[in-house]
Amino acid sequence: MKRTIRTTVLTVGALIAALGLPAGTAHADTTPRIDLRVLVVSDGGPSTDAIAAELAAAGTPYTEIDLTQAGRTVIDAGFLADTVDGRPRARFQAVVLPNDNPFPAGSAEMAALVTYEQTYDVPQVDAYTYARPEAGLQYPVYGGYSGSIDGAQAEVTAAGRSGPFGYLDGAVPFEDNDPAIGESYAYLSKPVAGADFTSYVEAAIPGQPTRGSLVGEYRHDGRRELVVTFVYNQYQQQFRLLARGIVEWMTGGVHLGASRNYFAVHVDDVFAADDRWNSALNCTPGDVDCTDPNATPDPIRMTAADVDHAVSWQNNKDFTLDFAYNAAGTVDQRQDNNGVDQLADRLIAERGEFRWINHTYSHPFLGCVQDTSVVPWKCATNADGSTRWVSRNEISDEIATNRVWGQSAGLPLHNDELVTGEHSGMKVLPQQPQDNPNLALALADNGIAWLGSDNSREPAQRQVGPATTVPRYPMNVFYNAGRAAEQVDEYNWIYTSRAQGGSGICEDNPATTTCLASPLDTTTGYENHIVPLETRIALGHVLANDPKPHFIHQSNLAEDRIAYPVLGGVLDGYEALFTEDTPVVNLRMKDIGAELQRRADWRTALEAGQVTAYRVGDTVTVEAPDGLAVTATLPTGTTLAGAAFGEAYAGAVSGWTPSAGAPLTLTLPDSLAAPAVTEAAAPAPVTKPAPDTRVPAGVTERVPHTADD
Incomplete structure (x- = not known):
C-alpha cells in the first residue's frame, strides 16, 4: 500500500521571506541573480563523484555536501538563496543529487530544495536513480529491465541530439573491460503514461x-530533473561521452570552465636510431642494463619511405605529429655513408608537414654521471661522496648544438x-632523487620555457629553473620494437610469471594491472590484445x-609501423562517436603547457574564493583578480565588450579571456530567455525517498586498463 508523505507548506509570504526575496516582490518583475556555481549533494557514491570530477576538470565552481559526514552543512532556504544589493540571489545554478530524493521521509532539506528549484527555475540532476513514477518512469518490472548492461550499445535519441547531447553522433558504447567483473548496472524503463518525460x-x-x-528529462510541478538510471564512475567511457551534455543541461550552457577533447603525439629520437629488443637475452643490447657479453646492438631507424607514409597518414587523418629530433643521428649517418642520408633528406624536404621539438643533439643522459658497473645503474660519486653531475656546459x-642544426636545416x-633524452636531468627514482642542479642553469642559458616530463613519474607540472614541465603520457608501444612480434615478445616477458619465462613483475607487485594469464601469441597478440588495449587507454585520455x-619513438613508425594501428584506432574511434563540430584538438607542446598552467592558476583562484560569477x-x-585568465562556456553569439567571445566547440563557444581586475561583462544572445523569480507551487511536492540502487564492483573500484594508467 502506498504511503502519502505530508510536509509543512509555506505560505507565499513566508516563502518569499525564507528565500531572502525583497518584500512585495512576489509579483514584481524582478530578475534574480543566479550565481554560476553548482551544488553537488553526494552520498559518497561513484556517480556524484564522477560529476564532481567533471566539474573540477573543466574548472566549473561547485560546492559539495557529503550526506555521509557528521556535522555537514544543513540545506535550508537560507543556505540556498538570499538577497544581494536588494536583488534576490540564487546561490546555485544547478543541483546534483545522488538520486531523485536521497533524504528521509518528511525531510525539510528536500522540501527546501524543491521550493528553491521551483522559485528560481534551477534544474536538478539525479545522478543515479531507480526507475519509478516519482522520477517519471515506470517500475522496471512493468516491461523494463534491471541488470548489467556491460558492453551494451546505447544511443542518443533525436531529442538528445537536438538538445544537450548534440555533440555526439549517436552511439554510446558501454565498457566491458573484464568479463569476470560487473562494470555497469541500469534500470531501463519507459515513461509513465501522461508524464512530461523526454528520453x-x-x-x-x-x-x-x-x-x-537511461538519461531523460522529467518536467513536473514546476521543476526539471535529468533522470539518470545507470551507475558509472568518472573513468568509464559511457560517462565520459555523456559528461559534457550533463553539465550543459544543468547549466543551460552558461557556466564557468571549459572542456575539450585533446590528442597530441610526440615521436622521439627522430634522425637517430633505437636499439632493438633481443628476444633471446630478454634485454636491449646497447641499454645500460643489458650487460650480457653477447649483447650486440641492433638499430631500428626510419627510412625515406616511412616519412612518406607518415605524411600520407597525417593527411588522411587531418592530424599532425610532433617530431622530437636528435641531429647527431643524421650527422653520424652521413659520416658513415659518404655524406648520404636519405632519411634526413626526405624529412628535411617534408619538414613543414610536422611540428618539431629539440630533443638534444645526441640524446645523452643529462642527470648524474651513471655508474653502469652495477645493475641497476647508480649515480657516480666524487672522492668526498658527493654526486657527480653532468655539467652545465x-x-x-x-x-x-641541436637547435643550431635544426635552424640551418630550416626546421620550423x-x-x-x-x-x-629519457627526460634526463630531472629526478628519476630511486637512483637520482633530485634534479641535476646544472639543468636549470642550462635551461636558462638557452631560453627554455617548456620542458617535457614523464607523466608516469611526475603527473603534475612544476618549475625547473625558468621552464615549466609538460607531462607526457608514455604509450605501451615500446621504444625498442619495430616489429609487432618483438613488441609482443617483450610484453610477454614483462607481464607473465617467472614460471612462464617472464620477468615476474606481477608476482613482485600484485598491483600491476596488465598481468597476463598466459603469453600472447607473437603472431596475433599485438593486433588482438595490445592494440585495442592501448587504443582504449589513449582514447580515455x-x-x-x-x-x-x-x-x-621513431622506431614505432619504421619497419612494421606498429604505432599506426593504435593512433589510427584512437582517431577513428573518436570520429565514430562525435560530430564534426567537436573535433580532436591537436596542440603543440608549448600550447599544451600554457593550457595546463592556466588551469592550475584558475583552480588556485577558485579554491581561494577569488572568483565570483553570476547571471x-x-x-x-565575472569578477576575478587582475591578470588571471578567466574561462567560460557560453552559447554561440555571446559577446564580450561588443566582440564575439570564445571559439566554437561542441555547439557552444568557450575559451580564455584575461581579467584586468575590473568585472568582465558578457552579453548572452537575445534568444536565451532570462530566468525569473516565480511563486513555488503550493504545496511544494516532496517525493518518497528513492530506493537503494545497485552498484557493481567494477564501478566502485575502477576496472583498470594498464599498470600506469
Whole structure:
C-alpha cells in the first residue's frame, strides 16, 4: 500500500521571506541573480563523484555536501538563496543529487530544495536513480529491465541530439573491460503514461523489441530533473561521452570552465636510431642494463619511405605529429655513408608537414654521471661522496648544438621547447632523487620555457629553473620494437610469471594491472590484445578533457609501423562517436603547457574564493583578480565588450579571456530567455525517498586498463 508523505507548506509570504526575496516582490518583475556555481549533494557514491570530477576538470565552481559526514552543512532556504544589493540571489545554478530524493521521509532539506528549484527555475540532476513514477518512469518490472548492461550499445535519441547531447553522433558504447567483473548496472524503463518525460539516451531492453531510458528529462510541478538510471564512475567511457551534455543541461550552457577533447603525439629520437629488443637475452643490447657479453646492438631507424607514409597518414587523418629530433643521428649517418642520408633528406624536404621539438643533439643522459658497473645503474660519486653531475656546459651544448642544426636545416622550431633524452636531468627514482642542479642553469642559458616530463613519474607540472614541465603520457608501444612480434615478445616477458619465462613483475607487485594469464601469441597478440588495449587507454585520455601529449619513438613508425594501428584506432574511434563540430584538438607542446598552467592558476583562484560569477537576465558578470585568465562556456553569439567571445566547440563557444581586475561583462544572445523569480507551487511536492540502487564492483573500484594508467 502506498504511503502519502505530508510536509509543512509555506505560505507565499513566508516563502518569499525564507528565500531572502525583497518584500512585495512576489509579483514584481524582478530578475534574480543566479550565481554560476553548482551544488553537488553526494552520498559518497561513484556517480556524484564522477560529476564532481567533471566539474573540477573543466574548472566549473561547485560546492559539495557529503550526506555521509557528521556535522555537514544543513540545506535550508537560507543556505540556498538570499538577497544581494536588494536583488534576490540564487546561490546555485544547478543541483546534483545522488538520486531523485536521497533524504528521509518528511525531510525539510528536500522540501527546501524543491521550493528553491521551483522559485528560481534551477534544474536538478539525479545522478543515479531507480526507475519509478516519482522520477517519471515506470517500475522496471512493468516491461523494463534491471541488470548489467556491460558492453551494451546505447544511443542518443533525436531529442538528445537536438538538445544537450548534440555533440555526439549517436552511439554510446558501454565498457566491458573484464568479463569476470560487473562494470555497469541500469534500470531501463519507459515513461509513465501522461508524464512530461523526454528520453535523451536509450538502450535496448533485453528480450524485448523496445528501448528504455537511461538519461531523460522529467518536467513536473514546476521543476526539471535529468533522470539518470545507470551507475558509472568518472573513468568509464559511457560517462565520459555523456559528461559534457550533463553539465550543459544543468547549466543551460552558461557556466564557468571549459572542456575539450585533446590528442597530441610526440615521436622521439627522430634522425637517430633505437636499439632493438633481443628476444633471446630478454634485454636491449646497447641499454645500460643489458650487460650480457653477447649483447650486440641492433638499430631500428626510419627510412625515406616511412616519412612518406607518415605524411600520407597525417593527411588522411587531418592530424599532425610532433617530431622530437636528435641531429647527431643524421650527422653520424652521413659520416658513415659518404655524406648520404636519405632519411634526413626526405624529412628535411617534408619538414613543414610536422611540428618539431629539440630533443638534444645526441640524446645523452643529462642527470648524474651513471655508474653502469652495477645493475641497476647508480649515480657516480666524487672522492668526498658527493654526486657527480653532468655539467652545465655539457647540457647547454646539447641543447644549443641541436637547435643550431635544426635552424640551418630550416626546421620550423619553437626555441623555447625541449625534451631531454629519457627526460634526463630531472629526478628519476630511486637512483637520482633530485634534479641535476646544472639543468636549470642550462635551461636558462638557452631560453627554455617548456620542458617535457614523464607523466608516469611526475603527473603534475612544476618549475625547473625558468621552464615549466609538460607531462607526457608514455604509450605501451615500446621504444625498442619495430616489429609487432618483438613488441609482443617483450610484453610477454614483462607481464607473465617467472614460471612462464617472464620477468615476474606481477608476482613482485600484485598491483600491476596488465598481468597476463598466459603469453600472447607473437603472431596475433599485438593486433588482438595490445592494440585495442592501448587504443582504449589513449582514447580515455582524449575524452577526459586532458591535453597532455602522448609519446612514442621513431622506431614505432619504421619497419612494421606498429604505432599506426593504435593512433589510427584512437582517431577513428573518436570520429565514430562525435560530430564534426567537436573535433580532436591537436596542440603543440608549448600550447599544451600554457593550457595546463592556466588551469592550475584558475583552480588556485577558485579554491581561494577569488572568483565570483553570476547571471542577471542576459548578462553574465565575472569578477576575478587582475591578470588571471578567466574561462567560460557560453552559447554561440555571446559577446564580450561588443566582440564575439570564445571559439566554437561542441555547439557552444568557450575559451580564455584575461581579467584586468575590473568585472568582465558578457552579453548572452537575445534568444536565451532570462530566468525569473516565480511563486513555488503550493504545496511544494516532496517525493518518497528513492530506493537503494545497485552498484557493481567494477564501478566502485575502477576496472583498470594498464599498470600506469
